[in-house]
Amino acid sequence: MRRLSLWTLPVVLALGLFLQSYENAWEWWRSRELFAREVPASAAASLGGAEWKLTGLRRVAERSDGRAVMLLDMEAVVRDPEAFALLPCRLVLEAPDGRRWSPQFLTPSEVNRLPERRGLTIPTCTQALASKPAAGATLRIGEGFVLPAGTAGEVRPVLSLPAERPRYLRFQVPG
Structure with missing residues (x-):
């Protein structure tokens, strides 16, 4: 019985490692952005239960x-x-080159430089999703970013939602 236990130990360990790594690999697959869908400038694309459209990407301050x-x-x-x-x-x-920048908190003085933004509270992407809007609702979403010097003119917005991962949208910027 002792020899049988020693011979089955490597098999059981290998099986346990396989099951643990399978679960991790599946979770990795579901959380990664692997397949981009290019969205032309001024066009809308469907993702995660909504039609998304880029309405603006502007440099407002330095x-x-x-x-x-x-x-x-x-x-x-x-x-x-x-x-x-x-x-x-x-x-x-x-x-x-693949570098990415996440949204950051901007001071009100930076956001209010645009006349159309003064006095408005525009929700971020997460706030808009958390509001649980009804079908047919049109939401305006805004995010602020701080980019290193010299990179502002060459960036493109990327949108990813849990319902669609590993697929995501990459928007072309007009101009």
């Missing part, structure tokens, strides 16, 4: 250290509220 402050505006028309309300929303700016 900080004293040379970093650029950018505001991203998107519009989402909700088609399937259940698929749309799954969190978290991942909205980033991506450079051609």
Whole structure:
């Protein structure tokens, strides 16, 4: 019985490692952005229960250290509220070399430089999803970014939602 136990120990350990790594690999697959769908400038694309459209990506300020402050505006028309309300929303700016920048908190003085933004509270992507809008609702979404000097003109917005991963949208910027 002792020899049998010793011979089955490596088999049981290998099986346990396989089952643990399978679960981790599946979770990795579901959380990664692997397959991009290019969205032409000024066009809308469907993702995660909504039609998404890039309405603006503007440089609004420059900080004293040379970093650029950018505001991203998107519009989402909700088609399937259940698929749309799954969190978290991942909205980033991506450079051609693959570097990515996540949204950052911007001071009100940086955001209010645009006349159309003064006095408005525009929800972030996560706030918009968490509001659980009804089908047919049109949401305006805004995010702020701080980019290193010299990268502001070459970035593109990337949108990823849990209901659609590993697929995601990469928007072309007009101009």
